[in-house]
Amino acid sequence: MHLSDAPGALPPSPDSHDALKPGARIGEFIVERVLGVGGFGIVYLAVDQVLLRQVAVKEYLPTPLAGRGGDGRVVLRSPAHRDTFDAGLRSFVNEAQLLGRFDHPSLVKVHRFWEANGTAYMAMHYYEGQVAGPRRLAQGGPLDDTRLRAFLDPLLDALDLLHRAGVYHRDISPDNILVLPGGRPVLLDFGAARQVIGDRTQSLTAVLKPSFAPVEQYGDVPGMRQGPWTDLYALGAVVHHLVTGQMPPPAAVRAVRDAMPVLAAVQPSPWPALSRGMLASVDWMLAVLPGHRPQSVKELRDALDGIVVPPSPTHRVVPEAVEAAAEGAWHTTVQLPPKAPRHAPVRARRMAWVAGVALCLAGLGAWTVGRSGAPAPAEASVPALPEVRLRPTGPPTEQPLARQPLAAKPAPRERRDAGQAPPARAAHAAGDGPSAICGDRGALSRSFCEARACLRARYREHPECTKRRDDPARRGATGYQ
Structure with a gap:
């Protein structure tokens, strides 16, 4: 149900209709005219009938929520x-x-202050x-460091006084800073009632001034407490507005994608009368994250006085779209993780697969060589067997053995004719055989040595070799067929 639909409720009306008329009396004050109207209060110019002076009277x-x-x-x-x-009302x-x-x-x-007429x-x-x-500031000429410091220093003094007492303004904006004819700035009301009502109704757009409120004022965010850095952000946004003539983008928008220029990085500078240290200090005040701003008025003063150098915005990452449009003059204060190449995982898996196939092929080749009877490396203490050189590349150092035709593999015993005599065995001198040349080896090594010797034409028909071929147990133990 709308507010105006409640029984006995006042219909919504413009703010000017709710203001007191000139001549109305509030205590000892007589209203002359309205100075300002807001969503949470009205300010009147009134005359103090006791002290005979003009005062500004603010009505809650x-x-x-209410009307006149x-x-x-x-x-x-x-x-x-x-x-x-x-x-x-209590907050007011x-x-x-x-x-x-x-x-x-x-x-x-x-x-x-006092309470009357159902309000305060x-x-x-x-x-x-x-x-x-x-x-207003341009009336005295181009804005330079001296004139900007004349505006900032009194406000920083006032904020330092508040912060030392544990009080934070939380409503700094151009509307709440009055510049007197002599140039002195005055910080006006805190808007505390607006903050309390906003916390209860969650109407943030009505409570906050988006261009000047830091991100921690948009709600209870863990790890984002309000403190002196909250007021310094708002004051930095006011200075940014005075320097550029534009409203800063809301902090909530900057937290997603920042389109605010870094004043100290704009080249060529449109503000030649302002030093880079001054502009860098303003950039420092306007960092989105609270921990990246000056934490106290003293830290900011040291930067403005040149005692310390404001940290460069190295944590800022330029979004691709903003970077292309602004030619490197726009930055964001949100730390974004580096983007990995889109096809990097595919390339990695492909290269790993190729490497695995190569290893498999290498292992298969080594296994094939071993199965084909490639000779294993001989021990250093054992003399190498004489080998038949099929393709000598130079003059032989020793007389090669005569090549002999390989004997046909005998048929299985069960298929031989009963009356057929076995082929004649070649005669060998005593002490000449596989057991003679391999006798100084160990048992396993000697078995392999004898099997290799039996593959040579010289010993193929040696009785030891024929016996080995006819013995299935010895044939399977060595792996040779």
Whole structure:
């Protein structure tokens, strides 16, 4: 149900209709005119009837939750908003008490606060000036380091005073910085009620000022606490706006893809009157991640004074689309992992497969050579057997043995004719045989040596060899057929 549909609720109306009329009396103050209207309060120019001075009176009036009744009192638009309205009211009063504790020329001064008409008010010092903006600062000539420091230093003094007391403004924007005729800036209200109502209703777009709120103000993100770095980001966004004349992109958008230029890296620089150290300090304030910003006013002052050099944005990665469009002048503060080549895993698997096939082929070749009867390396202490050189490449050192035709393999015993006599065996001298030349080896080595000797034509018909061929047990033990 819409707010206006609740029984007895006020219809939604423009903010100007909810403002008090000129001449209305609030305590000892008489309203002259409206100075500013926002979604969570209205500021009037009023006259103090006791001290006879002009003051700025701020009224707590969150228009999404309440409006002005016929008797001038603030009335809820729906009873369901009572808890949220009361929480914002308490925050408004706490802000008035907080501002009343501090006395600094660049912090708005609160004279008093009180509750009336179903809401609360605070009376503040009235300042004649203009909100901070590029046109306001351009009135004194080109913006240089001296003029920018004259704007920054008083605000940093005020923030340092707040931070030392454990207080954070959390609502710095051009609308909340008033530049007086002499050039002195004044930091206005904190917007504490807006923060509390936003936390309860989750209406972040109404609470935050996207161009000036850092990413940690968009919700409770683990590891992203608010602190001095929160105010320094917002102040850096204000300076960026003053220098470039453009609104910074929202921090939530920058966290996904950053399209904000790094001021110190733009070449040629459109701001020749501003030093690179000044621009680099502003870039440092505008880092998306809280830990990449100055952690205190003192750290920022040291960078502005040249005592320390602001860290270069080496953690920034240029997205491909932005890099092509901006020619290297755009950066992002989100650390992106390097992209691996798309086909790298396919190439790796293919090369591993080829290497495996090569190893298999090499192993198969070695196994084939071993099965074909390639001679194993002989031990150094054993004299090598004389070999038949089929293709001598030079004059032989010894007389080669005469080549003899290989004898036909005898038929199996069961297929021989009963009356057929076995072929005659060649005669060999005593002491000449495989056992003679292999006798000094071990048992296993000697068996292989004798088997190799029996393959030679010289000993093929030796009785020891014929016996070996006829003995299946010895034939299988050595592997030779």
